[in-house]
Amino acid sequence: MAAVTVSGLCFDYPDGRRALDGVDLEVAHGERVAVLGPNGAGKTTLVLHLNGILVPSAGSVTVGELAVTKENLAEIRRRVAIVFQDPDDQLFMPTVHDDVAFGPANLGLRGGSLEDRVHEALDKVGMGEQVARAPHHLSFGERRRVAVATVLAMQPDLLVLDEPTSNLDPAARRELAGILLQLELTTVVVTHDLPYALELCPRSVILDEGRIVADGPTADVLADTELLRAHRLELPRGFDPRYLQVAMPPSTGIVAPVT
Amino acid sequence: MAAGHAGIAGLHHAGDSAVHRLPAEAKVAATVLFVFAVVATPRTAVWAFTADAALIAGVACLAHLPARYVLRRLRIELPFLAFAVFLPFVGPSPRSDLLGMSLSHSGLWAAWNIVAKGTLGVLAAIVLAATTPVAELLGGLERLHVPRVLVAITGFMVRYLDVIAGEAGRMRIARLSRGYDPRWIWQARGVAACAGSLFVRSYERGERVHLAMLSRGYTGAMPVLHDHRPARGSWAAAVLLPASAAAFAALAWTAA
Numbered sequence: 255m256a257a258v259t260v261s262g263l264c265f266d267y268p269d270g271r272r273a274l275d276g277v278d279l280e281v282a283h284g285e286r287v288a289v290l291g292p293n294g295a296g297k298t299t300l301v302l303h304l305n306g307i308l309v310p311s312a313g314s315v316t317v318g319e320l321a322v323t324k325e326n327l328a329e330i331r332r333r334v335a336i337v338f339q340d341p342d343d344q345l346f347m348p349t350v351h352d353d354v355a356f357g358p359a360n361l362g363l364r365g366g367s368l369e370d371r372v373h374e375a376l377d378k379v380g381m382g383e384q385v386a387r388a389p390h391h392l393s394f395g396e397r398r399r400v401a402v403a404t405v406l407a408m409q410p411d412l413l414v415l416d417e418p419t420s421n422l423d424p425a426a427r428r429e430l431a432g433i434l435l436q437l438e439l440t441t442v443v444v445t446h447d448l449p450y451a452l453e454l455c456p457r458s459v460i461l462d463e464g465r466i467v468a469d470g471p472t473a474d475v476l477a478d479t480e481l482l483r484a485h486r487l488e489l490p491r492g493f494d495p496r497y498l499q500v501a502m503p504p505s506t507g508i509v510a511p512v513t
Numbered sequence: 514m515a516a517g518h519a520g521i522a523g524l525h526h527a528g529d530s531a532v533h534r535l536p537a538e539a540k541v542a543a544t545v546l547f548v549f550a551v552v553a554t555p556r557t558a559v560w561a562f563t564a565d566a567a568l569i570a571g572v573a574c575l576a577h578l579p580a581r582y583v584l585r586r587l588r589i590e591l592p593f594l595a596f597a598v599f600l601p602f603v604g605p606s607p608r609s610d611l612l613g614m615s616l617s618h619s620g621l622w623a624a625w626n627i628v629a630k631g632t633l634g635v636l637a638a639i640v641l642a643a644t645t646p647v648a649e650l651l652g653g654l655e656r657l658h659v660p661r662v663l664v665a666i667t668g669f670m671v672r673y674l675d676v677i678a679g680e681a682g683r684m685r686i687a688r689l690s691r692g693y694d695p696r697w698i699w700q701a702r703g704v705a706a707c708a709g710s711l712f713v714r715s716y717e718r719g720e721r722v723h724l725a726m727l728s729r730g731y732t733g734a735m736p737v738l739h740d741h742r743p744a745r746g747s748w749a750a751a752v753l754l755p756a757s758a759a760a761f762a763a764l765a766w767t768a769a
Contacts, residue, residue: 328730336728342676343721348648352738357729359736368738371752388648390675408729482671 255319256280257440258334260487262313265299265464273299275464276313281412286441287483288451290412290474291461292486294343297444298339300461301416304442305334318411335405339417341397345389350381350400353389357408361420376400379433395426406437413439419447448476448489460485524586526643531750532576535643537653539751544641546755548634550762556626558765562633563759569636572754576644586639590631597627636753647671652739669722677715684711 258281265274273296281287291297302308303315306322315322317333338344347353351372358371376382379399389397398418405413415434419427431453434441443454451458451472458475460468462485468475475481482488531600532540554561573583596629604620645653655664684707688694695703 259524302724307724307727331728331730336725338721338725338728340721342673343718344725346669346672346722346725347738348651348672352648355727355738356731356736359738360730360732364737365740386648388672390672404729 255283256316257283257285257318258317258442260300260303261316263300263303263310263315264312265296265303265308266311273464274303274310277461277466279440279459279466279469283440284438285457286443286455288455288458289442289444289461290448290458290475290487291452292446295485296387296464297418297461301336301414301442301444303330304412304414305336307353325382332408333411333413335373335406335408336411337398337401337413337415337418339420341389341394341401344404345397348388349385350376350387350389350392351385353400354385354407357404361408367512371407371409375403378406378437379403380429382446393426394421395429398422398426398430399480402430402433411440413437413441414444415441416444417447418443419445419450447485448482449493451469452476460487462486471484524642525646526576526578526582528577528644530576532572532640535644535747536656537645537649537750538656539653539748540641540645541650541653541657543751543754544637546752547615547637547758550755550758551584551630551633551637554630554758554762555765556622556629558761558768561761561765562629564761565633566627566636568757569633569640573636573640578640578643582643583636586643587632587635590635591632594628597624597631600624600627655739661737665735673715673718676718677711680714681707681711707752 258279260277260279263274263277265271277296277300279287279289289297299308303310303322304317304441306315306324306327306442317330320326320329322330331497345353347356353371354375357367363371373382373386376385379402381396381399381403384392384396384400389400392400402413402415413434418430418434422430427450431450434443434454441454443451444453451468455472458468458470458472459466460475460481467485468478468481476489547569551562551565554565561607570690573580600623601620602614604617604623606617608615608617610616642650651664651668654667655661683721687705695701
């Protein structure tokens with residue numbers, strides 16, 4: 255069974271504009287998939303459907319065997335962890351500890367088991383020593399890592415990251431990639447940072463104008479210059495798409511760091 | 514952003530004194546009770562106010578707070594004292610002449626009342642803020658059974674003060690960079706427009722924060738995050754301060 259199944263998903267904004275126009279997407283257990291697309295393609299709207307924040311106009315989302323419906327929301331939100339684009343939106347409590355504890359405490363954890371969750375999650379992102387600090391005293395990269403810890407503390411089945419590299423400096427970007435690769439979680443990375451998609455995700459889909467327009471091994475998708483150009487996506491100057499296919503044969507499905 | 518940091522974190526004076534180690538809830542309760550006791554003291558009992566001031570000074574010494582630090586913080590009181598300065602000039606008779614100025618007796622007492630009680634209250638608050646980090650202060654409020662929603666709102670205010678101040682700072686720089694620097698009352702329109710867009714941005718951030726809370730299972734009630742550890746021994750120590758002030762007030766009333 256797939257970790258997530260999105261079928262025929264449509265969503266209209268209150269003003270009538272169509273944001274999602276029949277999205278079909280299946281993510282297998284343990285898979286890491288990049289959702290690529292230009293600004294305004296509907297990427298964030300898709301993300302907000304995965305944990306039931308937005309309710310589809312048509313179509314459905316299923317997480318594991320559980321449909322995303324009003325009755326299942328509590329369990330869905332435990333299973334689906336979303337890391338939002340701006341860590342200042344995600345870290346709203348006075349200390350790192352309280353922020354990481356917020357999710358599991360909502361699940362009913364108290365006392366020692368709550369503390370264990372908090373420390374385990376912070377250790378996974380290398381922020382175990384920072385429990386007592388205030389989020390606004392952390393660097394941007396540290397805030398991003400704590401934001402990841404806040405959702406890991408809920409022991410999710412699916413990790414969704416919305417533009418994880420925005421505003422990160424190169425070192426913080428690399429550190430975050432290292433952390434994400436170690437987690438071994440089913441992961442959806444929403445981004446227009448194509449090299450990052452290549453580094454993290456063996457498979458990529460392109461979302462444009464509310465539809466999935468391409469789906470395949472990341473190296474193949476990124477090597478198709480025509481496809482990228484048609485959807486306002488571009489590899490950074492100096493990136494040779496032919497090299498990508500040689501360096502990362504799609505058959506292995508294993509992510510190797512780009513050298 | 515730096516200014517915002519100083520605004521909240523600058524209030525705390527890190528240390529490891531007996532006062533620092535007291536539980537936050539005991540300190541909050543002691544401060545509030547102390548202020549009530551001071552306010553209840555009759556204004557003519559100058560000796561009682563002196564004794565209260567000595568008490569607070571003693572606590573500040575115990576907490577190893579430098580006198581300069583406390584006095585510098587005390588400046589926040591100045592705008593409120595400006596009002597008190599007027600009272601001796603506008604109060605009713607009887608009046609006395611001092612250095613060629615006619616001063617009202619009851620106005621003088623009223624001014625003294627404001628200065629003495631205000632200063633003592635602000636001193637107590639300074640000692641509380643200097644010895645208790647903001648996060649502990651919030652935890653203390655929660656343990657005093659202040660509704661969790663109110664504590665959460667206060668927490669959000671502390672958390673986002675820097676973020677919003679940073680946003681305001683960036684907007685100001687963007688305004689200056691385009692050659693607009695409103696300083697005069699007839700340019701208020703520009704300032705109002707900035708305040709308006711800052712409000713809209715903060716409101717939108719509020720909505721995004723709410724989405725993030727929902728995504729982590731928030732259902733409308735703030736969860737319990739800390740174990741409540743009763744610390745009765747330290748309560749007794751903290752209550753000494755307001756109890757003494759209350760005793761002085763009671764003595765002053767019975768003597769009067």
